[in-house]
Amino acid sequence: MKLAERMSSYEDMVGPGITACSGCNVELSMRTALQILGPNTIVAVPPGCMGGVQSVGWADKTGMKIPVFFPLLDNTASMLSGIKKYYERIGRDVNVVAFAGDGASVDAGFQALSGAAERGDNIIYICYDNEGYMNTGFQRSSSTSLGSWTSTTPVGDASHGKSSHKKDMPMIMAMHDIAYMATASPAYMPDLIRKIEKAKTIKDGLVYIHIYNSCTTGWGYPSEKSIDIVRKGVKSRFMPIYEVDHGKFKLNVDIKDPIPLMDYLSSMKKYKHLSEQQIEELQKYVDDKWKNLKTLCEVMG
Amino acid sequence: MKLAERMSSYEDMVGPGITACSGCNVELSMRTALQILGPNTIVAVPPGCMGGVQSVGWADKTGMKIPVFFPLLDNTASMLSGIKKYYERIGRDVNVVAFAGDGASVDAGFQALSGAAERGDNIIYICYDNEGYMNTGFQRSSSTSLGSWTSTTPVGDASHGKSSHKKDMPMIMAMHDIAYMATASPAYMPDLIRKIEKAKTIKDGLVYIHIYNSCTTGWGYPSEKSIDIVRKGVKSRFMPIYEVDHGKFKLNVDIKDPIPLMDYLSSMKKYKHLSEQQIEELQKYVDDKWKNLKTLCEVMG
Amino acid sequence: MTKTEFICAVGKELNIINTGDWKMYPVVIDQEKCVKCSMCFQYCPTKSVKYVDGTYFINPDFCKGCGVCIEECRSNAIDFVKGE
Amino acid sequence: MTKTEFICAVGKELNIINTGDWKMYPVVIDQEKCVKCSMCFQYCPTKSVKYVDGTYFINPDFCKGCGVCIEECRSNAIDFVKGE
Amino acid sequence: MKEIRIHGRGGQGAVTTSEIIVYAAVEDGKYGACFPYFGFEKKGGPVSAFVRIDENKIREKNQVYNPNCVMVIDPTLLSSVDVFVGAKEESILVINTKSIEDIEIPENITKVAYVDANAASMDIFGRLLPNTIVLGAFVKATNWVSFDKVSEKTQAIWGPKNIEALEYGYNNVVIVDVNGGVNRD
Amino acid sequence: MKEIRIHGRGGQGAVTTSEIIVYAAVEDGKYGACFPYFGFEKKGGPVSAFVRIDENKIREKNQVYNPNCVMVIDPTLLSSVDVFVGAKEESILVINTKSIEDIEIPENITKVAYVDANAASMDIFGRLLPNTIVLGAFVKATNWVSFDKVSEKTQAIWGPKNIEALEYGYNNVVIVDVNGGVNRD
Amino acid sequence: MSKKQVLNGNHAAAIGALLAKPDVVAAYPITPQTPLVEYFSQYVADGVMDSTIVEPESEHSAMSVLTGASLAGARTFTATSSQGLSLMFEPYFRASTMRLPIVMNIVNREMISPQTVWGGPQDSLTVRDAGWLQIYVEDNQEILDMNIQAFKIAEHKDVLLPINICYDGFYLSHMTEGVEVPDQEDVANFIPPYKPTHVKLDPETPMAVDPLTPGDYLQYYRELHMEAMDNAKKVIKEVNDEFAAKFGRDYFGLVEPYKMEDAEYVLVTLGSLTGSARIAVDLAREKGVKVGLVKIRCLRPFPKDEIVELLRDRKAIGVIDRNVSFGWHTGIVYQEIKSATSTLEAVPTIPFVGGLGGEDLTTDLMSEAIEKVLEVADNGSIENKAYWLINTKGR
């Protein structure tokens, strides 16, 4: 079936108006993921932009057509484990899903997620990575990349943006030996859609999907560039698109001829102050990671 | 210098009598590590056997000749970050060290450790992995291996020991892109000693050393077998000894001709109920991990 | 105190937020130019691009006017309608 | 209430626990048999094996009698002294 | 005490505008206090901010329910938000609009100050940044804070282009009495 | 009320022994309660446990400070622990020892029951597991709980070898009056 | 038919819960609670119990797992102590405001620093205002019985609040005594099944849990929460009476008076220390001193009315606290008692503190407390600061 037809056959589970910024590709990712996961789904949206934009609802109204709730910033995965275990116990097959920011996943809720991964709990954990705490105004997260301006790694005489590299969350989750790990990008929709569809079929452990998103408000670029930005992220190898299915690595989008990293970095404000040295460090990081990944895909594919 | 001479030149920093079980190779590991790290060291020993055996002290007495303290079970790394940052600030080079169990490191304190790793804080974090919560009587931890009896994964009609594999902590820490990651075994003392000596020299990020220990009381084997057991662990490839120095993987103890895994498993009580299938799963886990490791060492060495 | 029928914080009815009035100008597809590549459909964050009977069109109700569809349409088939 | 000189829980003097009396029998190295491989020295959990002037011997003060040194000595140079 | 309620959309600077007014009041030797209504609006959603100015220390720390002045930075808000609710008798409306013809102005409002800030903003900035223009209109229409101090702070926060905008608003605001009000200064 | 304090080393089963006594007391139709002193001793360190037996409900939940009976499972403890502290007048010592000659028995102890449990244990188990032997001696010497019930629980927890040990202790305990005490039953 | 077993407190709690058949259990081991978790795991491993056990990596996750499970509709059970309770404090607080009837034993343990593992209810008392019901018990029988009653109370439609059964670490958790264990079927008849509708995550009945909520709604939910607390007072008494009728053991509901009819002097107690206080009261009575005792069982909701009734017209009162209120230089229960009795004519009331960190509160110390109460009744002095009960026995 044609993508548009297939997607049109899925209902949008999110209420029609949510207050995400105009052009937000996290909204796009969330709507798409939940559309595919469908009505037999319970979804957790922790504090963060997607919770803040009223996707959980307002006052005595709900924001979705499926059961949705706010976990704490720090316990998304464990709350989901509890839900899933009960449904398994009573013999009902329900998609138990997180749609959580990088702050909620890579920082404050990381331990809960790591614990669920180790136990092999059969939840679908989707992390939307916009590289910072956007809901509170763009502070650094462990997923913020080196050199990035954030309001807690500001630029000034004594500071030049974030001083450490982005935590390599996808690889760390892969090393948890979970059932299925994948990265995805809203710029590569068919791939993203396939991965969510795949996630639905996994019944023997934890699924972790890491979506490389961007943020018009925080990163500083015009709203219409929302897809272009993340596409550049992928094309520059900054956001590698791969999956690890029960231990087997596979590169899904092979970037044979990357665009210059600067094409990506210079398209937004948060990097506008980068020094030569920072750019080099970022380039080295990207090159090393890419090399490692390629190797893993070759040998463990 | 001969090993015995070199080691004799280092003073034992731990009080002479601590109440660890007779034959405990965690006591051996702790004494050895702190001997090498020496007097210019501050050490955290979180709740766990090594804290419980009074290495931090009793009432108004101390258990060590160096500053030592109990962090919480869940915040060892972050307390150390605070200490280290202050010493860096005032320009004093002090070894800021954790000697922490797998429970404190892989479970309750994992997030704090992951955070310190991402920030690149220059602490030396030694995890002694005896595969369970020994101090509270051997409950399962995320580092307990599949099939192991523990008091919370007991053996009975409806249960056959732990149902999931051991969390691969060394690899997960390596994927945090820390300055230096190494595994070690008290059975391979010169290697262990070299790694602690190396740790002392690292000034550009976090050091994580994962010591594969065993536990006479919990695992169920006679105290004099303490070294034999962990040696078998290494020789069967169950406990791979390698290091990752600024991203470079190196296998330090290549086990070309492994002993049968059963030689290791059958030497203690905690595995005595294992089924054929569990043994196969363990064998597969060991084989896969070894293969992956070898590859990484070849390609990223 | 505002009373609800619930004893703790739950919500059952769907909350509708009129994000349609965020946009400055309506966004419209020029069906003549459209080559049905589905890019606008794939990338619209608010799922305002509909696909019905082989045709793509924009439902203005909740479209925020972000311009993503315009930017991503390689046939330049979409644009703001700025005229007064 | 037991008073200390401290206002919160700290300890300065070294706590000495007599673990030497845990052992059932003393452990002794037979210097004749010893080939100085240092295994006992490396593996003694309580650091009770001392190396002085090229000779290994066991300081009984805190030795718990675990038997690791006995087990690991490939020259069978170490043993419990069980005789009454 | 003068109480002001400012209505705008997320990203339009309503909150900073309120802070500039307070800055000016304080520098003028008076007391001032302001705070935003904190919803969870992202770029585009309606926001509001509250300002108080007085000769004495301002003690209440609550929203402004009965403003003496309502400032509307974005005219499209009129359709979704009741910007006039609670307005005191004889209060002032400062609004970004081409014309007030189509606006139903309630009785309590006796003075309206309006300026086509959208159009002017396109001229000055090349895009829609109406807030400093409306702020200029406010300063002129109320005279509650000094233009100099407002301009000083505007310059510090937003730079010279905005001074141009501020001046534009100040100079081009149309002030009319409505509902039988008398323009008293 | 009878109060018992048991001294042993970590791993010797002192705590379980105390629980067996309580089990027997309860099954005998009396009340019993016990709890261990919880230090942080691993295998080998000194441990103690407290037992109370009474006709009435036992209400206090504290250590036993003034035992009617002191049980010593490991004779080497005598050198490091004051096992006699607080013993009531006319109380009983049950001890694992070859002979009581070298033991300084304080005045409050008027009866001593001893058995060479170490030696017997090597015979029965081939290793040092003296506790059930001492328990047997305790049952015989005090008669506070029934041998049957003790034996029933010992069997359930530790199996038949230990019944042999229990019986050994019961049958081979040497009971002597000391300090002018009179063996009253 | 019930039968007598010899059980320590942790075992009694595990069996009590077992009889109530929780669907999902998640707990993290900590001294002195650990054996409870172990008993439980063994029962499940042996197939005696078919609860689903989740093994979390921390207490924070333990409570979070149960929050999720309860939201899905499960009957849930857990236990913790001291540091574990502190670590789960964020989801702990939230479980009550979400109105989830989770049953959690708190095996009371002193809070560090200093590093300690011994008994004392400082842990649960410090978090008493997090919206949970809190019941404190005196012995192992009460542990078992209250673990049964707890589910019925918490899940009652007029309550729907989580509940703590608090019992002293070591003094009860590791103390072994005879306990009547009721029959499974009797318990099943006693506790109706849990069928939540007030909040439930189920694709068949989609709802949002915890939308972003403005203050006016929030205030309404708070009011309902406090009303549920009020209702709990009634429900706890009813359940107590029903239990007494069915199983023959009466705990008197919120507070238990002991020899209070004619008492001129009163000791107020909480938890396992009540035992030695009872003995001391009996000893004093033998000497003709008219002293009585009020054992507080229910600390949240606070049984203000009952306490006012019981303490009215007495000559002097002593409150025994095995905990401290740092900012009041007394114990916490004392401070609450003073608050409750503020409408009574003020009588000398002494804030006794002692028994912390594993120190015994012996009968002698309880007698000392009674003497001190008599003394202040005579000289009329009113104490403001903790009077320490120091155990010198065995030193």
Next chain:
Amino acid sequence: MSKKQVLNGNHAAAIGALLAKPDVVAAYPITPQTPLVEYFSQYVADGVMDSTIVEPESEHSAMSVLTGASLAGARTFTATSSQGLSLMFEPYFRASTMRLPIVMNIVNREMISPQTVWGGPQDSLTVRDAGWLQIYVEDNQEILDMNIQAFKIAEHKDVLLPINICYDGFYLSHMTEGVEVPDQEDVANFIPPYKPTHVKLDPETPMAVDPLTPGDYLQYYRELHMEAMDNAKKVIKEVNDEFAAKFGRDYFGLVEPYKMEDAEYVLVTLGSLTGSARIAVDLAREKGVKVGLVKIRCLRPFPKDEIVELLRDRKAIGVIDRNVSFGWHTGIVYQEIKSATSTLEAVPTIPFVGGLGGEDLTTDLMSEAIEKVLEVADNGSIENKAYWLINTKGR
């Protein structure tokens, strides 16, 4: 020379702390505290301040980092709100029992559930018994001034306890007003450097921190902790007076009386709501009603004696709580006030509750409260349950 700046509450806190020059700062962002962290980071980035900032992955780590830094000898500073405070509860409690003079602002925010981000001191009041000093302030000037005083109080050799400066989220954190900013040098002279010896991790003076500790020692440390709390009362007053003399602003120490000399009726307040209560008092006074106000500044230690003195011989009292005590069906401050005044003759005292989750406590509501107080003074009835102050303005 001080100078006037126009600052919101978060900015005032950041500048207050900046003037005290903390060595190590670690904070995790949370609404409404976030801007404080951001101001701070920017000052450091700009080189205005040379604190070492650690960026933790959660509040639990934020407090843990500071605990470590403080143990190493650093002057430390942080801030949090609601969920963040709950998440750090375990290390929070421990910082006090370790006697570490950490300064932490709590930007008061309502506790979820329901999901909320708005103001209210439920967060800090719930953890009031964790051994910290807690000061509640009314406006931005007081925020700044108390952030300076805080270091001096906490680090005082007779105190050595951590301290919270608590201010209402949004009402103060996001409210902008004129604030006098003292000169750096004056502040430096005011606060002596921090040189800990009571506990310090330093290889040059090795010591164990927190050995495993038996109860008898633990009790001694608890007694000293409570004494330090007592000492803090004196020190807070002294520092207040010294500050007043040096900087010209007097906050009256533990409690501030307002028009209390001849007051027959009293409102007791805490935090930013005091402002509208003052206005209501003035309005009532204009009508001849003899009403006064007591603003509680220091909640931990609880200023029992001061409150007793101020509330003695009044006709009726109203306590305004922007929080609830679930188990009492009142507010928390009410419950504490009742406890403190239990030796006074009982007068009608009303537990007002309102302003939760971002609801305003307007002057009208404060006037309503005063009327209600007059009413009960007349009819003598004594309220037990929260009287809700509901804001219907703007509805």
